[in-house]
Structures are given as C-alpha cells and as structure tokens.
Amino acid sequence: MDKQINKTKIAVNQLSFFYGEKQALHEISIDIPEREVFALIGPSGCGKSTFLRTLNRLNDLIHKTKVIGTIEIDGQDIYNSDIDVVQLRTAVGMVFQKPNPFPSSIFDNVAYGPRAHGIKDKKELNKIVEKSLRQAALWDEVKDRLNEPGTSLSGGQQQRLCIARVMAVEPGIILMDEPTSALDPLATTKIEDLINELRKNYTIVIVTHNMEQAARVSDKTAFFLDGEVVEVGPTDELFTNPEKQETEDYITGKFG
C-alpha cells in the first residue's frame, strides 16, 4: 500500500473515560488521519463503543460520566467549555449498531438533519435527499417510494438509509459502531462497498468485531483491550505482523 501521508483529523491525547466510578478507557492516545478508514477492533466490552461515542460527545447523555485528556478535531479541543455540541455533532456523524430510522417516511428521514439546520426550501431538500440517497447507494431501490415509512425497508436498506441521513448534513467525519453486525452477508457487502466509496471524501472511524471486515475496509487499525489501546498501525501490518503478543492472540482467535 502506498503511504500517502494524510494530515491528522482527530488527535486523541491521554483520554480516560469513567462511567461513575468505573473507568472504561485508560489514557488513550491515537491520531486518526483525514480521508482514511480507521478501524477499532477488540473483544466485546473493551471500550470500543465508549471511545467512539466520546468523539461526538454522545456519552454526555449518560449520567455521571467523566472525561480526562483531550480530543482535538481539526486542532480544536472538543471538550473545551466553549464548544457547541450541536455543531460538533453536525460535523461528526454517527451510524449505530442497530439501524434506527425515525418512524417517518424515507424522505423525511433523510431531510431530518437539513430541516433541523433550517433548510425549508422544498426544491433544495429534494436535491439533498436525492444526492444523499445516491451516495448511500439506496436511491435506485427507494426512488419510487420516498413517502413510505423508513421502517418498512429491510434491515440492510434501513442501515443505508441511516447512512444517507448522516450524509445529508455533510459531516466531515462518520463514526460507525458495528454497522453490519445486525445484517446478512449480502447487505454487509453492500455497506462495505459503500464505505470504500465514502473514504474518498470522509474520515471514517468504524468499530467492528469482524476482523476480515477490518482487513477489507480499513487503512489503519487500533486494537483495544480492557479499555487500553494495545497496538495501532496500518491494517495490513497489524494483521500480518503484530508487535504485541495480545494482538496476535486476538487475531489468531485465541480469545475474544
């Protein structure tokens, strides 16, 4: 793989995270480059989702959580007190493990974000919805039934609808938390193809428990264990020639 060095988009420095008394992340430091796919792997419960949700401050919603350390996006500390989380989350989109379309039409699902940001013009909305659905490779399947409920789609289509929903607000970063774990293999392939398409314009951080998936889609990978980062590196190196024994044990299936 040719090593074109992209500049750092997200810089995580000495990040610790607590749920009440319980520490879920221990002094994590990672640099995530722009326009690449960055994978997080590790056994379940090791803190991957927690880490991902610190990047758009979604953990703020949980009672009694505490963050130590810094996360800088484009050089700006997102836990600084003068940061507006609404703006932050506009710039950092998120796709969840279980597809969670709103109980409204396909069109309204995609137009939800733009409308929230004040776009009312019907023509403009139409344009955004079409563009986003095309980007999410869903347009051809739904263009004739935009007024049907989003929940009437299949699981894989719902997940792509959720991706389209995120595209519509034009974030620079997309966080994906095991986006294919609830999908069948065919739908999974479609989402992976989509990720490969999106990497040109977006910085993507993806959590996956599926190592083949990490190998297929990501440029860099971080291996998490018990709330710590054991190893970070280019994906092909990490999988073929891990530095740490724990990493090797994990990728060879000795535990996890």
Add this chain to the structure above:
Amino acid sequence: MSKVKRNQWIAFGLLSLATAFTIVILLAILFYVMSQGLEMISWEFLTENPRNMGAEGGIYPAILGTIYLVGMTLLIATPIGVGTAIYLNEYTREGPFKRTIRFTTEALAGIPSIVFGLFGFVFFVILLEPYTGGWSILSGSLTGVIMILPVIIRASEEALRNVPNALREGSLALGTTRWYTIKKTVLPVAFPGILSSIILSIGRVVGETAAFLLTLGGSLLLPRTIFDGSRTLSLHLYMVAMETGNMDMALGTGAVLIILVLIINFTAGFLFKRLVKRFS
C-alpha cells in the same frame, strides 16, 4: 375426592363466585341506570333548558357546562402536565428535584376531591374573584386542572419513557438540539400514550362532583363565558336527585353520563392498543 382436591374445589368456587358477583354488580348498575334512564332521553331532553329546578325539562345547560369545563381544564392542564413530564424525563436526571415532583404528584393524587373543592373555593372563588368571576367555569377548571395534573404527568412520563433511546441518539447525533429532537421525534412517538392519558383525565373531570360543587356554583342558566357559573352533568344529577327528588330526571342524566364514560374508556383503550402494537 381427596381433602386437598376438595379444598381446592371450594376455594376456586368461592373465587369465581366473587368475580361473578363483581360482574353482576357492574351489569346491574349499568342495566338499571340505562334501562330507566334511556326512556328519559329524547331530543328535547338533550337540547332544552330545565324547568322547575331541573325536575322537568332538559339538561342542555349541564351538557354545555360539562363541555366548557372539560375543554378549559384540558386546555390548561395539558401543556402543564405534558411540559412537566418532558422536563422530568428529558431534561433532568434522578435527583432531589425529580423526587420532589414525584412526591408532589403522589400527594396530589391522594388528596380527597372535597379538599380540592375547599381550596378552589377559598382561592379561586373568593380570593381571585375579580379575575375568575367567583363561582364560575374558570374557577372550576382551575380546580380541575390541579386534580388531573397527576394523571397527565404520570401517564405522559410513562409514554416518554417508552420511546426508544436509539431514536433520541439518532436524532441528536445528526446535530440537532434537544428540543428539536423532542419536538420532531420523541413527542410524535409518545403521542398516542399522551393522548390516552388526556382522554382518561376527561373521564376524571366528567365524573368529578365534590370539587365542582364548591367551585362551579351550580347555576342552571346557559353559560355564556368562562366567568359564568354553571353545572356539569354529574353535578346536575346530584342536585336533581337530592333537591327535587325527581329520580327519573336524575336517571336520564345518569344514562347520558354512562354513555359518555363508555365512549371515553373505549377511545382510550383503542389508543392504548395502538400504542402497544407500535412497540411490539
């Protein structure tokens, strides 16, 4: 038959008997009031003014009074109740404030309605007379609001709690504000549950009498504004039965009340079923 078997047989027999008895009582009340009351109901009964203190004529002013009172009460109580529920469920976490509100709603729910009447009487009818018109639909409504707040708050909170968190996160993660998320996603999903709580509280207002006895004034005239005194169907039934002794008129009013309650229960039940379907 063994002793154990026999005991079980007797016990089950008694339990079934108690259940049958309860149902028979319910049916007896419904059947009696409806069969006697329906004979009274006619177009004139529903649309004419009462004569002779309600011993003759129709019940039109009481129907109108009920509609006004229910309308006003809901108009005021719904935003307060639903707003409280939103604040509790969406904006606060477990803590002293939440506990205080919970204690308050429980305490309010346990207060006998005559005590609400006493309060409504000194506060709304006497103290605030220049603003409420004394005994009036407004005084009655404000008293009614306090009575139904616990019902609306609790049921709305329940409805909000049932909204999956994934939807909130999905919306907030798109960079929307909390209020936008509530307005566009949480409330629409919780709507049927909230609506059924509101409909149930209509039943509470329609069925209440003691509190309105002390705040509505019981006027038999047609109310023209919310500052006029009035009476509800329940109050009318009570006054006719106790003061005129004309039981037929009272039974006619009772039949109208029962029909109303049936409609209310049926509608609330229907909404509740839709709600359950949505989440299963």
Add this chain to the structure above:
Amino acid sequence: MFSKVNNNIEERIVKAILFILALTSVVALGLIGFFVFREGLPFMIDYGIGNFIFGREWAPLQQIYGIFPMIVGTVYVTILALIIGAPIGVAVAIFLSKIAPPKVARAIKPMIELLAGIPSVVYGLFGMIVIRALIRELSHGPLSDYLPANYQTGYSVLAGSIILAIMILPTIITLSADAINSVPSEYYEASVGLGASKWQSIYTVIVPAAKSGIVSSIILGMGRALGETMAIIMVAGNTVAIPELGWKGIFSPVRTLTGNVALEMGYAGPEHRQALFATGIILFIFIIILNSVTLAVVKKKED
C-alpha cells in the same frame, strides 16, 4: 468552527419554560396546604382542638362545632366498606391473575376499568334508589320491631358501606392483581413441582409473597373510601349522630367528614366556614396517616 452560537437561546428558553411548568404542581400542593390550614387551623386552636375533635354536638347556629360524630361515622363506614370490599377484591384479583384462562381475564379487565370510570354520583343514585330500598325492606320490615324509627329509612351506614365497597373494588382488584403477577412464576412452578395442588401453591406461596402489595392496595382503597363524598351523601342519611353500639348501628343514618363539608359549605357564614375547613384538615390528617402506613408497608417489603 464548533463555537457556541445563538441557537442555544431557544434551547435555554424552552428549558426555563418547562422548568416553570414542572413547578406548577409543587406550587399547587403548597397553596392547597397553606390555604386549607390558614382557613381552618386558627379556628381549631381558638375553639380548642379537643373540643372540636371530641365534641359530640354540631350546631353551627349556636356556634357549637363538635365533629366527633362525623369522625365516628367516617371510620365506621370506611371499615365496614373494607370488610365487605377487601375480601371480594382480593378474591377477584387472585381469580383473574392465577385461575381464570387468559382469555376470560382479558375480557373481564375492561369491565373492571369501566367500574372505576363510572361517576360517583351514578353509584350514589343507584344506591339511593336500589340499595336503600332493599335495606329498607329489611329495617322497616322484619327488623322494625327492634329498630328506632329513624333507623328504618334505609339511609344508613350499611347503604354507605355497600356503595363504597363497590367503588373501591377496582382499586383493590387492579393493584392486588399487579402485586400477584409480579411474584416470579418460578415460585409457583416450584411449589406445584413439589406436588402441592394449585390452590395450596397460591395460598402458601403466591399470596404471602404478594402480601405487601395486597395490603397497600387495600390501604389505597381505604383512602378512596375515606375521601369519597358524593355517593356517601346520597345514601347515608347525613344525620349528625353517633350510631348505636351493636348490630343495630349499621342501620343508623350517619354523616361523614366529607359529607359535612359538601353539605354545608354552600350556605356557611364566616365562622361556620372555618369550622368546615377545620373538618377538611382532619380529613387531610387521616389521609396523611394512611399514606405513611402505605409507605411503611412498601418500605418493609423492600428491606
């Protein structure tokens, strides 16, 4: 880039408004307590709390305000209502949650809800016409030789208790059924698995496990009975008198605390009115005691 912008203002205003709305019920409760006590308490102290509570005569025209007969009347009617209603209510709850086929239980549930939704004046009316007449058949008929004339009208403790018993059934049934249903079904299955009969298992395993829930449902029913006003006025006769001791007492007409307020507020002069507020305070205190008992029961269960 992510710095704070002014659209937070809307968010803050909304939050402030919702906070104020949430305070409404607290303020309302405070006002209720304040005004009821302000109207009633000074009078009670002036008149003498002992004289007020234990005074046996109520004659507002002569400035005599003793509510002991009303307290006795309230307690009498409430307890008799529980004696009639609680066993039936608990029995129905057991039947619905453990014995009836689910289909039957589902059909009966809306009927119980309907029972809860019928306005109290309709119960009062039914009681006034039907139940009172039935009691009168008895008190004015075969028992007339034993009863004083004013015990023969049918307006009586018994009529009041029967009506209240019916009215508290839905509360007791619904809440007891909830308590019974929340007992883990493994308990029951384990008991049946050990060879106990269905009834033995219900009686020795389920009911004891649900006991605190059942007791608090009965106490809540009691609160409802205590606070009921209209239905009781319509059937109890409302005479201010302490019923005779013994069985004859149940045919005596009585007045309850709630009835006292509702019947006289309409035409009360200033001092009389204060006495009625003081009556309200006594009622308040009864309810607070009941609620504390419920809390204690629930707490005991949690420990």
